[in-house]
Amino acid sequence: MKQLHELAEDLYRCIRCGSCTAVCPVYSEVKREMGVARGRIRLVREHLDGNLDLSATMRNYLDLCLGCRACVVSCPPQVPTDRIVRAARAEYAVRQGQPLVRHLLLHNVLNKPERFSLALDSVKLVRSAGLNRLFPKMLEAKEDLLPELPEQTFREMLKGLKLKKGAEKVGFFLSCMDDNVFPQVIIKAINILEELGYEVVIPTDVVCCGAAHHNYGDLGNARQLARRNIRAFAGAGVEVILTDCASCGSTMQSYGELFVGEKEEGEAQDFSRGVMDLNVFLQDKLVAGSQPLGVTVTYHDPCHAVRYQNIKEEPRKVLAAVGVKLEEMAEADRCCGGGGTFNIFHYQLSMKILNRKIENVRKTGASILATSCPACRIQLAHGLKRHGQTLKVVHPVELLAEFYGKGE
């Protein structure tokens, strides 16, 4: 990954035209210049020019970036604001470390699968004991971000699962979120892949993809995690590594960049090239059936799919194969405000951004909201609940499974 000073050339290309103000989800709520690419870039530029220290205020402003890349795609000179913000955060991390809560999250929770499960288990415990009602109002709302947790994680389920042999092997990356929160998505993905004749290989010694570490500039841990995931797939004998999580997908596709100039570079690049979103893999392998599901679905494009991986038509093709009626919402590719952990650290602002998304969803009249990233899914479900909406949120592959009669 490029360091901040290496991005100076990109940074100077900002012509301050303000086009980003028209598309930035944060700006449209805060309406202040430090809440948009133009301001963030200027702050970093003043820092590189020696006019501004890496101040706490600047750090707060940079933290208000979702990394959604809406600004980048509409920026005339295509200034990579998301990269600049990440590189600046990395610089802060090196010089000042991480703020305490974030440190705990990055080092102690997200780093180890068992810790992540443990953290979620404690959520379960708190809930079952009714302790959450004792939380102050704000905290309660945040705790509410997490949906009902399943009885078993996927890792636990896997022990009782018999994976089929097949002519061709594909790898499947076990994301923390799906493992712990949405194991049914993985089960259904496996069903579909097996139905299509593939043998699914799921290494269980994988760890968090490192998206949050990447995002908050904790590059040491990001590399550590990347190495372990690369190693986990080393002996699997697969060329393609599928994922049903847009954030994991785009993060793992950038492993190559994490090791530029280092001895692992080649291996990391090979790994990154193999990573593929499940929708992309499935889109041309499906045959439309004769009995369409009689439901109306609308689709939310995760930032990490549509603007990091250029995935737009593929999930729609999957939905078309299912035979649902797709009712496009306005601004389908506008960020939901989840931003990985943005919704935890900036709850109020995140909810404002989410309100607009939910309103767009509501206007479609759909009964199902599909999306391909568990982080968006959690955020969207939270928003629907806040607004008393009853839509179900699913991954396209779940509808597909239902269609193939592989639902529960």
Next chain:
Amino acid sequence: MQDRSLVSSLQTAVGRENVLTKKEDLICYSYDPTPNHHLPEAVVIPGNIDEVTQVMRLAYAAGVPVTPRGAGTNISGSSIPVQGGLVLAMHRFDRIIEIDTANLCAVVEAGVITAEFQSRVEALGLFYPPDPQALNMSTLGGNVATNAGGPRGFKYGVTRDYVLGFKMVLPDGRVLKVGGKTVKNVTGYDLTKLFVGSEGTLGVFTELTLRLIPLPESKRTMLAVFDDILAAARSVSAVIAAKIIPTTLEYMDQEAMRLIEAFAPSGLPVDSAAAVLIEVDGSERVVPFQIEQIGEVCRREGAREIRIALTEAEANQIWTARKAAFSSMARSAPTLYVEDVTVPRSKIPEMVKTISELAAKYQIKVPILGHTGDGNMHPIILTDERKPEEIGRVKQAIDEMFKAALAMGGTLSGEHGIGLDKVKYMEWELGTTGVDVMRRIKQALDPRNLMNPGKVLPTEAEE
């Protein structure tokens, strides 16, 4: 800000959270798209006209300059607080107060985003034509303050033609109300025209009454390709002589097309000298005939190729290419000087020739776009603000370009305004009497010279 007591009075006036004084905040309000920049001492974000009044009174009493700011998209340096003081950020004025379909007008607050307003009125079958190409981000207050215009200007005019009235807070804090919902109004001096385009130097717009017209039924788009620019200019004149007034006559020269093709390939004829994007709008029955007729006129005048869009998708494709021009230029150089010299239409070929000669003489790259209908040319100088020697050449070229435009009976600025960058040329165009009259108006309204000082008019010392 040095003056702590002023800061605390401002906080009382607009609320603590709406007065920004941290260095990081000030940096974020120190720039606009030009290379100019200067830190304000505070950013004040008022929420209603009373708050603006209080801020102006406080600032005037303290002798502190005030620079109004909409979206900060002007390309003349006019929203930069060059003398420090306060930046008055107007984005909280974001309400569309009324769309009056019976009287074909609307009342809006000054901070409403242009495109948002347009889509609201278009949903009602109405039309607000002024279309500065920054309309997705610019504010209506900024548009009125700069008298912004755009491609549709040739047929529909510019912002000024749609301002029926406004509310403004004067530098001393008094509220001025001008005009109203009537199209006809000859009560006294025409203050509307005076204040439109005043670039924040005479007061702060808070509310605007804007004229609307019915939305045209349909439109058609074509691209005419030419091997020489004279033929292009002749065609434009011939189209107008044939009594057709297109909405849009957008000129692109060869260099501009090459840049577009390099960054966003869209099938433009890069071996031709120029292409003109032409659009007509109006009733569904007339428009198809007009576009054919324009095609014939252009062919007769020597167009090498005519591409008439048959479907909406084809029309979008032509527009996408034109719209990619700016981003292609932005991708090819870190600094752009977007000029907007304007000459009588008949002088366009001569102006184009002058610009290319200047580009060669000063060894700079200057692709040209332009609204050929009204002679408004956009030579865009591609450069790098970090290279002082090159910027020196750029400035010399701009000097000569303005001289040439004025000699042809043209003007310094068709739509972007004077701001900071063109102040020194004001007397070239207006003469001493012209500048003097303007200065007296300014002094009458702003005797302490605190309202966006340093813009539009040269200070006496600068002459």
